[in-house]
Amino acid sequence: MSTPPRRTQVGIIGAGPAGLFLAHLLHRQGIKSVILETRTREEVEGTIRAGVLEQWTVDLMQDLGLGERMRREGHFHRGITLRFAGESHHLDFEDLTGGKRVTVYPQHEVLKDLVAARLADGGELHFGVRDVGLHDLTTDRPRLTYTTRDGEPQVLHCDFIAGVDGSQGLSRQSIEGRTEYGHLYPFGWLGILVEAPPSHHELIYARHERGFALLSTRSPEIQRLYIQCGPTDDVAEYPDERIWSELHRRLETVDGWTLTEGRIFQKGVIGMRSFVCDRMQHGRLFIAGDAAHIVPPTGAKGLNLAVADAVYLSRGLDCFYRTGRQDGLDRYTETCLRRIWKAERFSWYMTTLLHTNPAESPFEHRIRLADLDYVVHSRAAATALAENYVGLPLD
CATH class of the missing domain: 3.30.9.10 (D-Amino Acid Oxidase, subunit A, domain 2)
Known part of the structure; x- marks a missing residue:
């Protein structure tokens, strides 16, 4: 017997910084989301990465109620x-x-805080899924298909899909007409x-x-x-x-x-390496974080750029659900790329300056x-x- 299709407003592929911050921002705006992650929770929280947080990222964590452990254990x-x-x-x-x-404050510690808060809020976060598929992206009824860690096939109908599944994920491959710079x-x-x-x-x-x-x-x-x-x-x-x-x-x-x-x-x-995808949306699909851009670590921009993408996307979605207007979503790529290219420039500058x-x-x-x-x-x-x-x- 097949599992009946499920529905949410925003389907999020990936439980990295962009996906988790996006889910928290949407939750604050009253917008429902479901996160699908192919890795286990232990793998997500155990990926050791350095983390230098920009001031506005720190302020955002405080505003979202996610900064208690950072205030206690971070270095300022x-x-x-x-x-x-x-x-x-x-x-x-x-x-x-x-x-x-x-x-x-290391990135994996940020992720631990975000995961714990997401689960405490009762938000849906599914680890260990596989065979994720994206469908009907240019319609107003896109859907995600996947298999749970228990082997159950699932269909998730969405209003929008956020592809934040990293540089090797499938989401960017679904963006038609893109140009990639590396x-x-x-x-x-x-x-x-x-x-x-x-x-x-x-x-x-x-x-x-x-x-x-x-x-x-x-x-x-x-x-x-x-x-x-x-x-x-x-x-x-x-x-x-x-x-x-x-x-x-x-x-x-x-x-x-x-x-x-x-x-x-x-x-x-x-x-x-540096990498930028010049188109971050296709139909009802929007990509963010490493799926759209990579920077060398010298400029300390990677996590912060991912969070900025999440902020811009959450603003566009909030405007859509409150007013029905799509201009914020239509400008998503343009808005993100202005910041991305400045971060790429600074990261390139610091890297070539110091190496x-x-x-x-x-x-x-x-x-x-x-x-x-x-x-x-x-x-x-x-x-x-x-x-x-x-x-x-x-x-």
Whole structure:
């Protein structure tokens, strides 16, 4: 006996940042949604990713009642430190942006908070589904088909579908007439988690002739560090001794600052790329987050861009259900892309500024150093960097 079709207002494919934030925003607006996720809850909450939250993202979490644990366990920094030529230069973002700060709170912790709140609100969130299909997207009755983790086939009728199923998901493939823009960077990051106390009170971004390095924090006991490496390097090529040697050399200063070592308990290499899909809607389907764009992590924009997409889409849907007007939904792609391309520009800028490129000429190397020197000695340049880092205002 087949299961009768079910219905909701918005079907959401994916329980990442964009999907979960969208569901919470819609819930506040009185709009019903159902989230379908192919991964298990343990897989969603166990995907370890760093997280630097823009000020408006922090404010949104507080406004939605999702910020209690973040306030307790997050790290709030006045700014960042740029390090090059053996010297450190502090950029005071609070001063440069009228009080905005840097909040370090890992993405997987954000997801844990969102999942727990969604389930506590009684919202539908189905993990471990498979065989998701999108149908009738250009009609006013689109539908999703899927199989539950128990093997039951399901049909979900929707008014709209939000495809937030990541860069490898099916949703983007259903966007007709799209153009995709991409850029591969000739380097990657080797990231490690370390049992050690903090070596510094805020993030350090370092450019060194041997390559980029980043010092971040996870908790008072756990630190996150990265070094530039080849995009296809094998973790086995980096024993602990080599990693510490590279970190000490790339983060060293002329004033004798020292890095605190500890037990490395996780290593991983990630490649770096930029990607933008120039069309984010087709009929009643709207894509968001990694399904529509990817940024290198240097600019700390990935999660924040996904949440911005969710905000813009929720505004369009709210207007539609309150007034019947579709102009907000019609402008969804245009509105999102203005912010996306600015974030791509900033991420590209930070990445090329701080990394050494094997193909970089001595002239280009000197240009990068001059750019860094300009940023740390010009309030106007430092303000431009700070404004982008803490988050441009939402349109």
